Amino acid sequence: MKLESKIPKGPLSEKWTSHKFNMKLVNPANKRKYKVLVVGTGLAGASAASTLAELGYQVEAFSYHESPRRAHSIAAQGGINAAKNYPGDGDSIYRLFYDTIKGGDYRSREANVYRLAEVSNNIIDQCVAQGIPFARDYGGLLDNRSFGGAQVSRTFYARGQTGQQLLLGAYSSLIRQMNTGKVKFHPRTELQDIVMIDGEAKGIIIRDLVTGEISSHAGDAVVLATGGYGNVFFLSTNAMASNGSAAYRAYKKGALFANPCFTQIHPTCIPVASGFQSKLTLMSESLRNDGRIWVPKKKGDNRAPLDIPEDERDYYLERLYPAFGNLVPRDVASRRAKEMCDKGHGVGSTKLAVYLDFADVIQRNGKNWVADKYGNLFDMYEEITGENPYKTPMRIFPAVHYTMGGLWVDYNLMSNLPGLYVLGEANFSDHGANRLGASALMQGLADGYFILPYTIADYLARTKAGKVNTSLPEFGKSENAVKENIRKLLSVNGKQTVDEIHKKLGQIMWEKVGMARNKADLENAIVEIPKLRKEFWADVRVPGSEDTMNTELEKAGRLADFLDMAELMARDALMRNESCGGHFREEFQTEENEAMRNDDEFTFVAAWEHTGDDSPPQMHKEDLVFENVQLTTRSYK
Amino acid sequence: MxxxxxxxxxxxxxxxxxxxxxxxxxxxxxxxxxxxxxxxxxxxxxxxxxxxxxxxxxxxxxxxxxxxxxxxxxxxxxxxxxxxxxxxxxxxxxxxxxxxxxxxxxxxxxQDLVVDRTSFDRIMLSGGYISINSGGAPDANAIPISKISADIAMDGASCIGCGACVATCKNSSAMLFVSAKVSQFAVLPQGQVERKERVQNMVTSMDEEGFGNCTNTYACEAECPKEISVAHIARMNREFLKANLSG
Incomplete structure (x- = not known):
C-alpha cells in the first residue's frame, strides 16, 4: 500500500492557499443534496458539523453524551495558541509553525503544521465573534500568556476554563444549526461500526445508550471526531467515557492507525492518592508561568516543604534548562520529574511527586493577583487534596493526558478509506511525537472550522449525492455483527468486573508502555496483553441486558477495544528504535538523559494496517520530508 | 470509613x-x-x-x-x-x-440517578448563540471590550449547565441557567444585534419546557457549583422588560 499524503506542491506558505483554489467545489444548490455523518461533537466535531451545515450540507451528528456541551474538550484549562503577535514580542505564523514542529520532535508533516499556524489567527477572530469572553487587559484588548516550548506569549485564555468557553462557542454554533434543522443531533448514541460500500465509508451503525436499539445511518461521507485513547492506561486525565473505540473500529475496517505509541504524559497532575482512584486531575500548564518546580536536594527528605531552606532545594528545571526554565515542553518536564523521583528525591507520602511552588509569585504580586489568574485551579487542588496551595506548594506528578497518535489522514484529513475523515485528537496529523500546550484546542477548531469544510467538498464533488441507503445488505450484516458482539459480552458471565480488568491493563501499560520504555518490557507487554484479553473474554462479568441503559455494557465494549489497541501501541513502541518526544526508549538517550532521535532511520510516520484478529498488524511508512526546517536536537537549555 | x-x-x-x-x-x-x-x-x-x-x-x-x-x-x-x-x-x-x-x-x-436534561439544549437552541458563520469574522481586537464587561460575560459564561439551580429551586425554575447566557451576550458588543429576540425566545422556550418561575429565594445561587450570581437574573428581567416594552 502506498500512502499518499497529498501535500500540495509549491512554497510552504502558499500550499494551503493554492490547494484551496485547486480543490473542487460543490455548488450552493447541490450542497443540500449531500449528507455528512459527524461522529463526536467536541471541539472538532461540533465546529465541523456547524460549519458544514452553514455551508448548506445536511448533517447528522452523534454523541454518546446527552449534549454536545459535555464533550471532554471542555476540560482544557490553559488556553489556545495563535500567531497574532498582539504583545509584539516577535511572534509570527512561521514561529508558531517552527515551535510546533520542533516541539513535536520533527515527527509531523511540515505542510500540516504550517497550515495549522496559518489558520490559528482565524480561530481567535471566529471565537471572539461568537461572544467568547477571552481575558482582556484594561484597554479592552485581548490578553496573552506563555506556555511550554515557546518564548513568546501567544496563548489566549478565558480564566482557567478556555476549553469550556471554546466548546460552548462551538456548541452555540451547532445548536444554531440544529435550530434551523440543518443538523440533526442524536444524543446518547455510540458508534459501533463503520459501513463500507464499494470501498468507501458511507454509513455507521450506532447503539442508542438509553433504549439499547441498534440502528443504521447512511450518508455521503463520515467524519470521526471522537478524541483520543489515553484511557487505555485506565488512569489518565481523560474523562471517564473517553475511549478509542470509534477509531479502533475504523481501523478494523481498514483505516490505518498512525504512530499509536505517541502518548503525551502531562507533567502537572495531582498525584494518585488511593487504590480506588478513578481518574487523574490536571493542573494547567499555565501554572508553570508562575510556579517553580523543585525537589529537596537530599534524598528521602521527609521534612515539610516549608521547613526545607532555599539552599537545600533543587529547582531542577531552572538548573538544567536556564533558557526555558519551568516552561520546557511537556515531555521533558515529565521525564525529569520521573527521574527525580526515581533517584529518591520524590515528595509526599508516596514519594511519587515533585513540588510546584507559588511562594515567590505570591510574595512578588500578592495573593489576589494569583487568585485572579489561577483561582479556580487552586480551589480545585484544595478540594481534591485537602491542602491549601496558597500556603504550601502543590504536589504534582506526570499523568497520561493526550494521544498524538491516531488514525492516519492525508493533507485533506481523509483517512486511507475514501469518504472517511478524521479530525482533532482522533487523527495523528499535527503534533508529531509531542504536543505543545494550548495546541489541542487550536487543532480541533482548525480542523473543524477551517480545514474540513474545504477539503470535504473536493471528495463530495466527485461522488453522486445520496448514492447509498440503509437497505443495502452491508448495513444489515454490520448490524448483526454488532449485536453478536454485544451478546458475546453479556454472555461471558465471569467473575471480574470491567474495571478490575481495565486496571490490570492500565498497570501493564503504565509500567511497560508508559513514560520510559525498553525492548524487554515492550516484548513482555506484547505477551501479557493478549493473555489479559483472553482473561477478559473468559471472565468478565457484565450484568443486565442489552435493551436498556447499561453502563457496564458500554464500558465492556470500550475495554474490549482498548485491549486490542494496547498491543498495537506496544508493537509500535517496540518498532521505533529511537527516542522522540513523548516516546522515550531507555536504550536511546544522550549522556545527559535527553531523548536521542534517529533521523536516518525513523523520520517516518508508522501507519499500521489491521490484517485479521489472529495475525500481526502490518506497518506502512510515510516518509517525512523536511524542506524548510533543519532537524536539530531539541535544546531548551 | x-x-x-x-x-x-x-x-x-x-x-x-x-x-x-x-x-x-x-x-x-x-x-x-x-x-x-x-x-x-x-x-x-x-x-x-x-x-x-x-x-x-x-x-x-x-x-x-x-x-x-x-x-x-x-x-x-x-x-x-x-x-x-x-x-x-x-x-x-x-x-x-x-x-x-x-x-x-x-x-x-x-434510570436511577440519571436524568434527561435535553430541555436545557432546547432552550439554548432558541437563542443561546450569536449568529456568525465560520470565516469572515473581523480581527479579534477590532472591537475593544472593557475588562469589566468581559469579566461579567465570563461570570455568566462559566455556567456548566448541570441543572443544580433547577433541582434546588422550589419552583424548578431555570432562571439562573437562562439568565447566565442572556447576560453573557447582553454585555458584549457582539451580542447586541440579536439582544431583544434572544431574551424573548429563550424565556418563551424556558416556559414551554415546563420550568417554573423565579420567586427570589436565591437557592440557585447558593447551590450553583460555579457560584453564578442572581444578579444575572435581575439583568435578564431588565432585558426582557426592555425587549417587550420597545416592541
Whole structure:
C-alpha cells in the first residue's frame, strides 16, 4: 500500500492557499443534496458539523453524551495558541509553525503544521465573534500568556476554563444549526461500526445508550471526531467515557492507525492518592508561568516543604534548562520529574511527586493577583487534596493526558478509506511525537472550522449525492455483527468486573508502555496483553441486558477495544528504535538523559494496517520530508 | 470509613422508583464521592446485580454531567463544587448518606440517578448563540471590550449547565441557567444585534419546557457549583422588560 499524503506542491506558505483554489467545489444548490455523518461533537466535531451545515450540507451528528456541551474538550484549562503577535514580542505564523514542529520532535508533516499556524489567527477572530469572553487587559484588548516550548506569549485564555468557553462557542454554533434543522443531533448514541460500500465509508451503525436499539445511518461521507485513547492506561486525565473505540473500529475496517505509541504524559497532575482512584486531575500548564518546580536536594527528605531552606532545594528545571526554565515542553518536564523521583528525591507520602511552588509569585504580586489568574485551579487542588496551595506548594506528578497518535489522514484529513475523515485528537496529523500546550484546542477548531469544510467538498464533488441507503445488505450484516458482539459480552458471565480488568491493563501499560520504555518490557507487554484479553473474554462479568441503559455494557465494549489497541501501541513502541518526544526508549538517550532521535532511520510516520484478529498488524511508512526546517536536537537549555 | 448509602433506584422513566439501602465499607477519606459509588457498584456487579446508574464524566467539575441530591442538597454538603469534586473527607464514619436524582418536571428520570436534561439544549437552541458563520469574522481586537464587561460575560459564561439551580429551586425554575447566557451576550458588543429576540425566545422556550418561575429565594445561587450570581437574573428581567416594552 502506498500512502499518499497529498501535500500540495509549491512554497510552504502558499500550499494551503493554492490547494484551496485547486480543490473542487460543490455548488450552493447541490450542497443540500449531500449528507455528512459527524461522529463526536467536541471541539472538532461540533465546529465541523456547524460549519458544514452553514455551508448548506445536511448533517447528522452523534454523541454518546446527552449534549454536545459535555464533550471532554471542555476540560482544557490553559488556553489556545495563535500567531497574532498582539504583545509584539516577535511572534509570527512561521514561529508558531517552527515551535510546533520542533516541539513535536520533527515527527509531523511540515505542510500540516504550517497550515495549522496559518489558520490559528482565524480561530481567535471566529471565537471572539461568537461572544467568547477571552481575558482582556484594561484597554479592552485581548490578553496573552506563555506556555511550554515557546518564548513568546501567544496563548489566549478565558480564566482557567478556555476549553469550556471554546466548546460552548462551538456548541452555540451547532445548536444554531440544529435550530434551523440543518443538523440533526442524536444524543446518547455510540458508534459501533463503520459501513463500507464499494470501498468507501458511507454509513455507521450506532447503539442508542438509553433504549439499547441498534440502528443504521447512511450518508455521503463520515467524519470521526471522537478524541483520543489515553484511557487505555485506565488512569489518565481523560474523562471517564473517553475511549478509542470509534477509531479502533475504523481501523478494523481498514483505516490505518498512525504512530499509536505517541502518548503525551502531562507533567502537572495531582498525584494518585488511593487504590480506588478513578481518574487523574490536571493542573494547567499555565501554572508553570508562575510556579517553580523543585525537589529537596537530599534524598528521602521527609521534612515539610516549608521547613526545607532555599539552599537545600533543587529547582531542577531552572538548573538544567536556564533558557526555558519551568516552561520546557511537556515531555521533558515529565521525564525529569520521573527521574527525580526515581533517584529518591520524590515528595509526599508516596514519594511519587515533585513540588510546584507559588511562594515567590505570591510574595512578588500578592495573593489576589494569583487568585485572579489561577483561582479556580487552586480551589480545585484544595478540594481534591485537602491542602491549601496558597500556603504550601502543590504536589504534582506526570499523568497520561493526550494521544498524538491516531488514525492516519492525508493533507485533506481523509483517512486511507475514501469518504472517511478524521479530525482533532482522533487523527495523528499535527503534533508529531509531542504536543505543545494550548495546541489541542487550536487543532480541533482548525480542523473543524477551517480545514474540513474545504477539503470535504473536493471528495463530495466527485461522488453522486445520496448514492447509498440503509437497505443495502452491508448495513444489515454490520448490524448483526454488532449485536453478536454485544451478546458475546453479556454472555461471558465471569467473575471480574470491567474495571478490575481495565486496571490490570492500565498497570501493564503504565509500567511497560508508559513514560520510559525498553525492548524487554515492550516484548513482555506484547505477551501479557493478549493473555489479559483472553482473561477478559473468559471472565468478565457484565450484568443486565442489552435493551436498556447499561453502563457496564458500554464500558465492556470500550475495554474490549482498548485491549486490542494496547498491543498495537506496544508493537509500535517496540518498532521505533529511537527516542522522540513523548516516546522515550531507555536504550536511546544522550549522556545527559535527553531523548536521542534517529533521523536516518525513523523520520517516518508508522501507519499500521489491521490484517485479521489472529495475525500481526502490518506497518506502512510515510516518509517525512523536511524542506524548510533543519532537524536539530531539541535544546531548551 | 464505613457509610450507609440510601439511593434512589428506578428502572426506567416509566417505572416507579424507590430508595434502596447499601452499606459501603473500607472507604478512605482521600476517595471522591464517586469513587465510593464505584466501589459500591463493583460489589453490586460481583453479586450479579445492576450497578447504580449515575451521570458523570470529567470528574473534575467542568463538564456539568454529574448532579445528584446528597442529604437534601444539590451536589452535596459543600458549596461551590460539583458532585464529582466532593470527597469522602467531608463525611464521618458511620454516616447515612441519602442520594437522589435531580427532581424537576423538565428533567425526567432515565434510570436511577440519571436524568434527561435535553430541555436545557432546547432552550439554548432558541437563542443561546450569536449568529456568525465560520470565516469572515473581523480581527479579534477590532472591537475593544472593557475588562469589566468581559469579566461579567465570563461570570455568566462559566455556567456548566448541570441543572443544580433547577433541582434546588422550589419552583424548578431555570432562571439562573437562562439568565447566565442572556447576560453573557447582553454585555458584549457582539451580542447586541440579536439582544431583544434572544431574551424573548429563550424565556418563551424556558416556559414551554415546563420550568417554573423565579420567586427570589436565591437557592440557585447558593447551590450553583460555579457560584453564578442572581444578579444575572435581575439583568435578564431588565432585558426582557426592555425587549417587550420597545416592541
Amino acid at each position: 464505613k457509610v450507609t448509602v440510601k439511593i434512589w433506584r428506578q428502572k426506567d422513566s416509566r417505572s416507579k422508583g424507590s430508595f434502596q439501602t447499601y452499606p459501603v465499607d473500607n472507604i478512605s477519606e482521600e476517595m471522591s464521592f464517586f469513587e465510593m459509588l464505584d466501589m459500591l457498584n463493583e460489589s453490586l456487579v460481583k453479586q450479579g446485580e445492576k450497578p447504580v446508574a449515575f451521570d458523570h464524566d470529567c470528574r473534575e467539575g467542568i463538564c456539568g454531567t454529574c448532579g445528584m441530591f446528597i442529604n437534601g442538597r444539590a451536589h452535596g454538603p459543600i458549596s461551590g463544587i460539583t458532585t464529582c469534586q466532593l470527597h469522602m473527607r467531608r463525611f464521618n464514619d458511620g454516616d447515612t448518606i441519602v442520594v437522589e436524582p435531580w427532581r424537576a418536571k423538565a428533567f425526567p428520570v432515565i
